[in-house]
Amino acid sequence: MAQNVSITLQNTDEGRAIAAAILSDNPAATVASMPSLTKIDCPGRLEIRRDSVETQLGRDYDLQELQLSLISLAGNVDEDDERIVIAWKN
Amino acid sequence: MSLEIKTTAIQQRRQTFANVARRLGADRPASRYEESMYDLQPEVNFHYRPTWAPEYELFDKSRTAITMEDWYAPRDPRQLYYGAYTIARSRMMEATEKNFAFVEKRQLLAAIAPAWAEIVRLYLLPLRHYEWGANMNNSQITAIGYGAAITQATQFITMDRLGIAQIISRVGLVMDGNAGDSLAAAKRAWMDDPVWQGVRRMVEDSLVLTDWFELLVAQNLSMDGMLYPLVYGRFDAGGQAHGAQGLSMLTEFMVDWQDDNAKWVDAVIKRVAAENDANRQLLSGWYAAWATRAQEALRPLADHVLGCDGVTALAEIRQALDARARKIGLLV
Amino acid sequence: MTTLLKEPKAKKLGLKERYAHLTRGLGWETTYQPMSKVFPFADYEGIKIHDWDAWEDPFRLTMDAYWKYQAEKERKLYAVIDSFAQNNGQMNITDARYINAIKIFLTGVSPLEYMAHRGYAQVGRHFVGAGPRVACQMQAIDELRHAQTQIHTISHYNKFFDGLHDSRHMHDRVWYLSVPKSFFDDAASAGPFEFLTAISFSFEYVLTNLLFVPFMSGAAFNGDMATVTFGFSAQSDESRHMTLGLEIIKFMLEQDEGNVPIVQKWIDKWFWRGYRLLTIVAMMMDYMLPKRVMSWAEAWEMYFEEAGGALFKDLARYGIREPKYADVARKEKGRLSHEAWCTFYNYTHAAAFHTWVPKEEELAWLSEKYPDTFDKLYRPRFEYWQKQQEAGKRFYNNSLPQLCTVCQVPMLFTEPDDPTKICFRRAEHKGETYHFCSDGCCDIFKDEPEKYIQSWLPVHQIFQGNCGGATIPDVLAWYHLNNGVDNLDYQGSPDQQLWDAWMKDRGKAGG
Numbered sequence: 013m014a015q016n017v018s019i020t021l022q023n024t025d026e027g028r029a030i031a032a033a034i035l036s037d038n039p040a041a042t043v044a045s046m047p048s049l050t051k052i053d054c055p056g057r058l059e060i061r062r063d064s065v066e067t068q069l070g071r072d073y074d075l076q077e078l079q080l081s082l083i084s085l086a087g088n089v090d091e092d093d094e095r096i097v098i099a100w101k102n
Numbered sequence: 103m104s105l106e107i108k109t110t111a112i113q114q115r116r117q118t119f120a121n122v123a124r125r126l127g128a129d130r131p132a133s134r135y136e137e138s139m140y141d142l143q144p145e146v147n148f149h150y151r152p153t154w155a156p157e158y159e160l161f162d163k164s165r166t167a168i169t170m171e172d173w174y175a176p177r178d179p180r181q182l183y184y185g186a187y188t189i190a191r192s193r194m195m196e197a198t199e200k201n202f203a204f205v206e207k208r209q210l211l212a213a214i215a216p217a218w219a220e221i222v223r224l225y226l227l228p229l230r231h232y233e234w235g236a237n238m239n240n241s242q243i244t245a246i247g248y249g250a251a252i253t254q255a256t257q258f259i260t261m262d263r264l265g266i267a268q269i270i271s272r273v274g275l276v277m278d279g280n281a282g283d284s285l286a287a288a289k290r291a292w293m294d295d296p297v298w299q300g301v302r303r304m305v306e307d308s309l310v311l312t313d314w315f316e317l318l319v320a321q322n323l324s325m326d327g328m329l330y331p332l333v334y335g336r337f338d339a340g341g342q343a344h345g346a347q348g349l350s351m352l353t354e355f356m357v358d359w360q361d362d363n364a365k366w367v368d369a370v371i372k373r374v375a376a377e378n379d380a381n382r383q384l385l386s387g388w389y390a391a392w393a394t395r396a397q398e399a400l401r402p403l404a405d406h407v408l409g410c411d412g413v414t415a416l417a418e419i420r421q422a423l424d425a426r427a428r429k430i431g432l433l434v
Numbered sequence: 435m436t437t438l439l440k441e442p443k444a445k446k447l448g449l450k451e452r453y454a455h456l457t458r459g460l461g462w463e464t465t466y467q468p469m470s471k472v473f474p475f476a477d478y479e480g481i482k483i484h485d486w487d488a489w490e491d492p493f494r495l496t497m498d499a500y501w502k503y504q505a506e507k508e509r510k511l512y513a514v515i516d517s518f519a520q521n522n523g524q525m526n527i528t529d530a531r532y533i534n535a536i537k538i539f540l541t542g543v544s545p546l547e548y549m550a551h552r553g554y555a556q557v558g559r560h561f562v563g564a565g566p567r568v569a570c571q572m573q574a575i576d577e578l579r580h581a582q583t584q585i586h587t588i589s590h591y592n593k594f595f596d597g598l599h600d601s602r603h604m605h606d607r608v609w610y611l612s613v614p615k616s617f618f619d620d621a622a623s624a625g626p627f628e629f630l631t632a633i634s635f636s637f638e639y640v641l642t643n644l645l646f647v648p649f650m651s652g653a654a655f656n657g658d659m660a661t662v663t664f665g666f667s668a669q670s671d672e673s674r675h676m677t678l679g680l681e682i683i684k685f686m687l688e689q690d691e692g693n694v695p696i697v698q699k700w701i702d703k704w705f706w707r708g709y710r711l712l713t714i715v716a717m718m719m720d721y722m723l724p725k726r727v728m729s730w731a732e733a734w735e736m737y738f739e740e741a742g743g744a745l746f747k748d749l750a751r752y753g754i755r756e757p758k759y760a761d762v763a764r765k766e767k768g769r770l771s772h773e774a775w776c777t778f779y780n781y782t783h784a785a786a787f788h789t790w791v792p793k794e795e796e797l798a799w800l801s802e803k804y805p806d807t808f809d810k811l812y813r814p815r816f817e818y819w820q821k822q823q824e825a826g827k828r829f830y831n832n833s834l835p836q837l838c839t840v841c842q843v844p845m846l847f848t849e850p851d852d853p854t855k856i857c858f859r860r861a862e863h864k865g866e867t868y869h870f871c872s873d874g875c876c877d878i879f880k881d882e883p884e885k886y887i888q889s890w891l892p893v894h895q896i897f898q899g900n901c902g903g904a905t906i907p908d909v910l911a912w913y914h915l916n917n918g919v920d921n922l923d924y925q926g927s928p929d930q931q932l933w934d935a936w937m938k939d940r941g942k943a944g945g
Contacts, residue, residue, distance in 0.1 A: 015743070015748070016741075016744055017744070022666050046728075047651045047652070047654040047655040047727060048654035048662055048666070049647065049650075051647075079674075080506060080670065081670070082673045083646075083673070084646070084647055084672065085677075086744065086745065087744075088680065089492040091494065092448060093448055100747070101748055114593040114594060115595075115596070116599060118589070119601070120599040120600040120914065121600055121603060137585055137586065142548050142581065142602065143552070144545065144548075144602075144615070145606070147895075148890070149612075149616045149619040149623075149890050150619055150886075150888045150889070151888065152622070152623040153624055153625060154475050154478070154625055154626075160622055161552075184575070184579040184583070185512055185586075189505045189508055189509065192501040192502050192504075192506075193505075198498075233460075234460040237571070241571060241574070244574065245552060245560075250548075253555075257551065257555060260575070261572075268496050271455055271459075271460075275444075279444040280446070280447050281445070285455060285459055293465075303466040306466040306472065310467050
């Protein structure tokens with residue numbers, strides 16, 4: 013079984029939108045809620061797509077803005093203008 | 103009843119931290135600058151000698167010949183701590199972004215006379231490497247300097263220099279339509295063009311200085327004190343006759359930054375010079391040696407850009423810099 | 435308008451290309467001074483780098499974006515800090531006992547943020563490649579941010595509660611604070627590659643989640659909105675730092691096969707160093723949060739066993755295995771926080787924070803979270819201490835504890851396979867005997883004895899007369915610790931009296 017990658021977001025309005033975008037694009041993702049934060053796990057690979065976040069937020073979104081909502085992550089990160097991929101290579 | 107809550111709640115046991123109160127001479131409310139700067143660096147009871155410099159403690163006063171009774175005396179007149187710093191720079195950068203958008207939309211750099219555009223490529227774009235050297239030097243001071251009062255400010259300068267190197271690079275990208283070949287050419291000039299070799303040699307020599315306070319004076323007072331007025335003052339003024347007004351908008355950040363940074367540089371050196379005569383002698387010697395060095399190193403570039411006015415421009419800048427140095431207590 | 439202004443024809447630059455142009459080309463091969471003199475620390479640790487340009491930047495942050503986003507974070511954070519102070523937010527926390535965790539944070543953790551700032555400035559100057567150097571410089575300034583925002587946030591608590599007044603002075607002197615201090619001095623005195631393995635990888639990537647994520651979530655749960663705001667705001671930088679940690683490890687491993695055993699040795703060492711440091715976090719999570727989010731054991735499972743397990747599986751392709759003694763940490767997870775709290779309960783007269791016997795419902799929570807260990811090993815002690823305390827005989831241990839030469843934690847840990855027996859290890863070096871809490875610390879010593887014989891061990895220093903005098907009050911005065919105010923049990927402390935008065939007023943106002 014693939015190991016989980018993970019991302020943790022603040023429970024803010026933007027954090028909520030990003031979490032919703034991740035969950036719509038990564039059907040295998042699961043959510044754990046704690047006070048003030050949301051942790052999303054996904055086997056092997058997880059993608060954050062700019063267009064999905066824009067749909068959720070209703071405005072243009074630069075993926076570098078993720079800075080403002082991110083708490084933690086686990087996995088190798090690759091970022092370009094359209095998406096951020098968090099993945100294990102095994 | 104709610105009044106009662108209020109009175110209990112405002113019964114403060116103390117106004118500020120004890121170390122800050124000792125410095126202020128009383129327990130009274132202190133600024134954010136004071137609370138987050140004073141005594142931040144450990145000074146005693148280090149556990150292990152650095153394997154990369156076993157002759158010193160991790161932070162060691164003897165890494166410079168300068169002596170201070172209190173390394174927290176040279177305060178920052180701008181009172182910058184991280185939050186105040188980033189907010190100030192983000193405002194400057196926001197204005198710069200608007201200027202880039204304006205210049206790019208109207209293609210103002212295309213209005214520069216072709217011959218002058220060539221000159222701009224040669225005098226401005228290789229400066230990204232000069233800034234990178236300044237970035238390294240300030241990172242070095244931040245690493246081995248003494249006292250958070252100085253080293254936090256040099257950390258800010260470290261990032262400023264990276265930011266300026268990137269603004270210069272962006273000017274190159276605007277000029278070459280994002281191809282990047284102007285930057286490659288600028289690097290070749292930095293490495294090989296005779297007009298740059300004196301400057302590059304000076305920068306490389308500064309990279310291996312061992313006394314961090316000499317490095318502070320060499321980079322942030324002498325070298326910058328000669329180069330900034332030459333490039334962003336004289337060269338920029340020279341470009342006004344060749345349609346380079348758009349370029350001035352893109353380099354305005356550097357002009358504003360140098361004004362701001364000089365406030366800190368001058369305040370620190372002034373305070374350290376006032377500490378004792380040995381300091382004053384050292385600082386004066388370092389200042390003069392590196393200012394002279396910079397004046398000579400910049401000569402081929404000044405000649406190339408300003409022609410026969412180059413030598414006079416440098417002499418005038420030196421005169422003004424000497425006056426600035428005298429004003430902060432150096433023997434010039 | 436389009437007729438007046440031609441659209442620029444420049445090609446659009448992607449994030450990667452733009453970053454490469456703005457960062458990568460900045461460095462050059464020096465010729466007037468030899469590279470070996472400009473970068474004197476590039477190879478003395480034995481790590482071989484053949485191609486610095488092979489470095490991959492995961493977050494391609496340029497200074498324009500850095501200033502923009504960081505300024506936005508700071509504006510938000512200081513708005514919260516200001517409103518917290520104006521609204522007397524200190525009265526809205528669940529219980530003043532919670533503040534004792536903040537005292538440990540300010541005296542134990544914030545000074546490490548500062549050390550990280552200076553350490554990354556050193557690596558940010560001395561790495562040869564521009565890519566990793568920029569990443570280190572950004573981390574250097576971020577760490578300064580963390581130290582300063584923590585001081586600014588906690589400044590308000592300092593106005594009301596004790597033990598927060600002189601954190602910098604205490605960090606360099608107080609016995610238990612030599613645990614975090616020696617940890618960071620150890621990393622900062624190492625070469626640049628070991629420093630990054632220690633702090634960026636082992637500490638940031640593998641372990642800090644345990645400090646920041648569950649603990650900060652706990653701060654939120656306990657009404658401390660100021661701390662949770664700086665915590666999460668700092669954590670958004672940490673995500674960048676963690677990624678640097680993973681990238682630097684992969685970079686070293688990919689550059690030369692000969693680097694693998696060196697890196698593995700550092701991973702082993704720094705896992706154990708970091709894990710021992712987290713003992714105090716285990717105690718904060720299980721005992722110092724009046725309302726708890728998860729237990730230390732649960733956090734360890736989620737963040738080390740699961741996330742760390744996935745990580746080390748991923749690194750297996752380079753020949754890296756799980757850190758040595760991870761199995762010992764697994765065995766200790768049901769005891770760590772309890773052994774630590776019991777020790778501090780006994781020595782709280784010499785500490786700048788209060789301890790207490792947990793309340794009945796808290797004991798029940800501990801029993802539920804630690805079914806295999808708590809009722810059998812620890813509950814009886816607390817019940818005994820509670821009785822003694824009710825009889826006016828609060829127990830304080832007036833002897834000085836023996837410290838481990840490496841991690842500097844008092845000898846409080848038990849044998850991996852016997853939770854009733856204190857674990858002691860020893861080693862000889864040049865005719866002297868040195869003592870350790872574990873095989874992990876003993877191994878670290880044996881690998882670099884010349885380093886660890888330098889340790890500034892607080893108990894030795896007291897015996898040698900370097901700490902203000904021979905009696906506990908002398909030493910406490912030297913620590914700047916207000917005897918009878920900052921120390922001793924929470925019951926009867928000025929903190930408790932203040933809190934109870936507030937709550938009484940609130941009760942009156944409410945009813």
